[in-house]
Amino acid sequence: MIDPLDDSLLMKMSRGMLPRALLLVFAGIAGMNGSRADQKRPNVVFILADDLGWSDTTLYGTTKLYRTPNIERLAQRGMTFTRAYASSPLCSPTRASVLTGLSPARHGVTAPTCHLPKVVLKPVQATSGSPLQKATIPESVSRLDTKYYTLAEMLRDHGYATGHFGKWHLGASPYSPLEHGFDVDVPHHPGPGPAGSYVAPWKFKDFDHDPLIPDEHLEDRMAKEAVKFLEKHHNKPFFLNYWMFSVHAPFDAKQELIDQYKKMIDPKDPQRSPTYAAMIESMDDAVGTLLDTIDRLGIADNTIIVFASDNGGNMYNEVDGGTATSNAPLKGGKATMYEGGVRGPAIVVQPNVIEAGSKSDEIIQSSDFYPTLLEMLSIPRRPGQEFDGLSVAAALKGGKLDRDAIFTYFPHSPGVPDWLPPAVSVHQGDWKLIRIFHGGEAGEHRYKLFNLKQDLGERNNLADQSPERVEQLDALIEQHLVDTNAVRPFPNPKFDPSKYDVALEGKATLKGGASAAPKASPRGRPVAGWQNGGTCKLSIANGALQVQSTGSDPYLTFRFPKPVSAGPLTLQIRMKSGSSGQGQLFWKESGHAYGAERSQFFDVKHDGIEHRYTIEVQPSSPVQSIRIDPSRGSGTIEILEMQLTGSDGKVIRQWVF
Template identity: 35%
Template sequence: MRYFKMLLPVSLCLFLLTCKYSQGNDKVIEKESISSPNIVLFMIDDMGWQDTSVPFWKEKTTFNNLYQTPNMERLASEGMKFTQAYATAVCSPTRVSLMSGMNAARHRVTNWTLKRGISEVRPPKGLSMPEWNLNGIQPTDSIERSTHITALPQVLKDNGYLTIHAGKAHFGAADTPGEDPINFGFDINIAGHAAGAPGSYYGIQNFKKDINKNSIWDVPGLEKYSGKDVFLTEALTQEAISAMDKAIDKKEPFYLYMAHYAVHTPIQGDPRFEQKYIDQGLHPTEAKYASMVEGMDKSLGDIMDYLDKKGVSDNTIILFMSDNGGLSAVARGGKVHTHNKPLSSGKGSAHEGGIREPMIVKWPGITKKNTSTDDFVIIEDFFPTIIELAGISNYKTVQQVDGKSFSSILKGEKQNNNNRALFWHYPNNWGPSGPGIGATSTIRKGDWKLIYYHMDSHFELFNITNDIGETSNLASKEIIKLKALAQELGDYLRSVNAQMPTNTNTNQIVPWPDNQDVLNNYNN
């Protein structure tokens, strides 16, 4: 027998219950539990650090005054803001890290996935991409070019949770088991499949790219809304609420992964909110975008209102996060690479605009209300944290977990984790060009951030604390710091057997960042 010691509850209505459940084929495990908390992870797609009326910087900005997100403000007033929370620069790597607890350098799903065996993005001239795991994560080790994992929802399900997926999945390629969230331990899947964007946000278009044709981008499972004047964000919210009803009726704790397709392209205006932004004189595309942001915020408010109505708010933890930085290089109105200011660049970039995210956590009765932290958090940290919040202390995974729990931060315990090194690895091509966009490896430690560009083995070095906009490259001035970070970055990449691209001009694999020939270019 193995016993699972649960965390203290967040509800005042505590009671001890003992239940038995099976794990694996023949093991019966006895579990002593106190009313486990419900957990809602509210994941937004392509939402930038500035796409909110909640300031995550030392001051409010023009963007904070533009966007209207009263429910994010409400959540922040009831919980803790994380001002230095990070994901990866594009979507699938982030979602895989969330599901597995692995850093992208280790899991090798380093770009976005879609079709089995096919990379959707061509390599740039001068580089050949490594054989990254373009088929995503899988619940089995039988799929080529993929990563076999024990998924977060599977761990929760094995420990008594009803697990709900609503919205975007995008962590396994089409025609593989990984395209279906059910195969990762979700009891309910609402509209999740291989694609990372909807064909349309409009029910009147059946959420299809072309109402007269089938496409891999068409959102599945929402046929009841076909032909109706309903926005996708609203439909997903109503379906998620219905699914939570099932768990509450059964008196089971639930995990809701509310993974909105918004605010990913296609940028289509939410009719409930678009006109007021047009009346304010916004660029037509930006008015549509702002309306999508507000529609997402309404969803958050609807779910919080539902939890209040059902009397379970005090026993429900809510985590809010985005999967990468806000889109800015293409498809937006106005000047490119400026939509996340003061941060540089946006989605697809190793600069802060591509990886720094709006993050809020409400843990009732534990996390002090209306607080903020600048402690570092990265997306793989959600895996061990959510499991710990659920009170699960004895579990096994087939993968090695890189993430570190941030539950102690939520408890208000003094941290010194900003000396911890964070790592990003993107040996791929996103497509557009711009600051920080390209095949890169990156380390953030303390005030400093070093970016290594694979194409020509050059560096950018920034003091993020003093230069949040990454305007001053100190690589040629701070040689000692550069070499120390390059060494640590190289050591880490080798330790996880990270893949590097090949330079097609020399037919040689791109050298590690701490390669002596590379560093010799930066000698005093």
């Protein structure tokens, strides 16, 4: 008997592919089974926040400042995942994985370059790189190719009205949402974030604020546009793809909210930006607007809602005199391979199917959403259609997943704190291995191994202690790269060892090469290229350069292998201090000694909390060396990362420990 709900037949009918006689038979059967034909598949609302970190909501008990009652309200309706991973630590690769169900290693979008003019549809293998890099960096695909059969196309072909609202960042026309299965695209903007600001006036090409609301907030407006779509299509199946602009830069918000949060700031809390807190609240308000509308239209019981983030929280841009947010207790943030870069909040709701208020510790990833929704909607895959993700429907019913591992492929090296060279990682159960491509000796890979159950903050690299575990997990990585036909980094023939510094702590190779973490060194012996001086000793511990000061004149000096050209220089330092007094940066120019005329003071916060400092100087002659006086008193200073850039913004030197 022909099923009147058989989608393959419905698709053929809509395309005029069935004989007239069969159409009449089909229509007759549909009439006899009207009650089944009237059944409507569940609606789908997919909410993807931008740069929302694991600790940026109240879901996991990790924030005292932010308020997200509507996200909590959403969680009370469905299942919250504690181990939800983005497919990438940056946005565009994750977005492509959501729509295709494929890994960035396969679809080739590995960097957020989709707003740039150059169209790249296949990743390009690099043959060389900067002398600062041990490995080459492939060129990312810069558009989501229309050859992929996206989630939106699948649902549209099965009778769904499809609408995209908010950020896209996968390419302008002819690679916009309108070419990837969406009937509606608002504001039809290809950029990496809001055009100009969140608070009107905006700078979108074809989208303006309501003239009656001169200071309209962009997320409020996006929610209103989404409500119009819901109201128009609530009587038929719909797919609302609401990809928020929030909480991506630029950092601005409603002034009244900023003023409210200013009164709530705890200076000792690493989350202490009133602007960012206000942005979180406006994001949460938009979630509330969608929930209110779904309830008002009476469609809540027949609507699947997914909420997730495209990568970890942004810890590195400066907002209100400090970092935007903190992902603690996770290490790192957006653009890093550590947990803070890829783990985020996730909720899935389906009333009467998923237990309300439930939680799952199962590992899920962005590429899982496509196959999961197909199973939830009873929609078959196309013949031959394969996914790198898998359906997590079993977890949504409270069960365990039959999954071996997940992979994060990120062959890039953004100049941010918690930086890593091009890398790929695998999660298997409690274990996580990061392969740093060709980061070891003689072109060998370097590894970081963590047991996340025992060490959620990824402080203890166990690679040296567990070589068999490294080998086993690295074999999984290798198989993933082979299966996806990934374009990989190669050893860089232009690499100059004299321009590269990396602490040896945690270093390991599959051939057994290993180095123990260096101990505190005596005076006169460099540590990671830095010479101690004055009243301090240097050592490496816990991923930081430890400066142990015993008096009022601690300092450390670094001599460049080749003088750095004259001109504006910017040194960024990320550190914690338990000492006292001002910091000072000296630089030694050719033909001159260190002196006050070639120095710059900077204020240091000695509260034991991580802070980022930016010191700008303008030497008139080539610079031979720099000296940092991090304090004026006794105590311990932890320098987590430093980066020196020139006037063109290019990295001259980077130090990681």
